[in-house]
Amino acid sequence: MNEHDLALPFTPNLLVRASNDTRKRPTLFREVLAGVQAIEHPNGPVVVRVSDIPEPHRTAFKTALRDLGRPAIDSEGELAFFRDWCDWVDGKLQRKTANQTATGSQC
Structure with missing residues (x-):
């Protein structure tokens, strides 16, 4: 095995940076999150x-x-408030790394 065979660990900080990089391309960012x-x-x-x-x-x-x-609703799994989701998509709710400390149904 050589250094090219080693997998890069997907740490929370790496994932946050990857998300922030995608945010720089707004059309792609919104398309990925449309689902x-x-x-x-x-x-x-x-x-x-x-x-x-x-x-x-x-x-x-x-x-x-x-x-x-x-929020917690039985049998729904891990949830977040939709208004927090919209704020995050719009860039109003984010942190640069994992170590830092709406009404209706459309963002």
């Missing part, structure tokens, strides 16, 4: 499933959410 849909629950908040967010953006988004409250 993330708002989930409207009766008597509950509008949310997104974190598992629906493709990497590296999932890790970048989770890093940005680290200190914020998260």
